[in-house]
Amino acid sequence: MEAGACGFLVKDAAPADLLDGIRRAATGERPFSPDVLHRLVESAVAAHSDAEDEISGPPDLYELTRREADVLALLTEGLSNAEIAARLVLGVTTVKTHVTNLMAKTGSPNRVRLAIYGLRHGAR
Template structure:
């Protein structure tokens, strides 16, 4: 059973979403909060698997709540929900440590599927925000909160979450100043791991990677785990952005896929 916590200051939306999720056999809505601060208190008292946080809320907004939750070591997977499809919110959510960013206009079945996807350890970003994210990286334009630097190298851990790159050079995604650091993050990868990283960056699922490379699911999962560990990335989204900064994949290719 996937335990879900929700924080939204729109009672009708919150109630409707709770009814939708509660009707699923594998999802349980543990609690609902009206703001980020209340969500922090409820999560501390009654931890959940997935947290759905609205961006704009009184007392404490969703991005601030996400930062606080991640810093406190929450094990919940956080998905930001918003009406606003803007660069600042997308990049801010990723920087804060969210595992997903979805528009409130997302079809119900897709939202439910996204919760299951995030619970499995993957990340989800709506198509519109994905396009904006890639476009922002291409232009090098900083969004509110800016982009963080490349994750510190780690040979051991690197749990899931969502992150994004730092100043990944302007233009078509060449290494540049930030890209050199990102390239160094890939120095310890094997050729096969680089190949898997490229396929992850083009949006392929584990099963699709299995089919493309003729590998078993266990082998692909091992490669993905090694990629996360060796680069210190929190999840697949952070891996994609690391690949962009390093120049391993091109922005034009990803932008075409994201539109």
């Protein structure tokens, strides 16, 4: 769809369904095979559910300590623990502890997801 498709029919669609889909696409409709439409709806529902969990789950940035917010901001810039430690004049172990605490507080399973969380929530 992002590449410009207006619909999607499965390759084993009946010839009549294929012709109908082409005609509908030509008139501006968005033809989908029922199975594909079902999967898209399930995916959208799951994404909406995940978004609700994300909104109600992890804390906002104001719920982080100042030091955690500093570490998160530098992490979103792609800095390593050693680089963060040097910038904030902390020990690497202390930075690791902050990262671990941030992952727990935000529900982020890894450093990449933590960085995404920071970017989405405006960590600076």
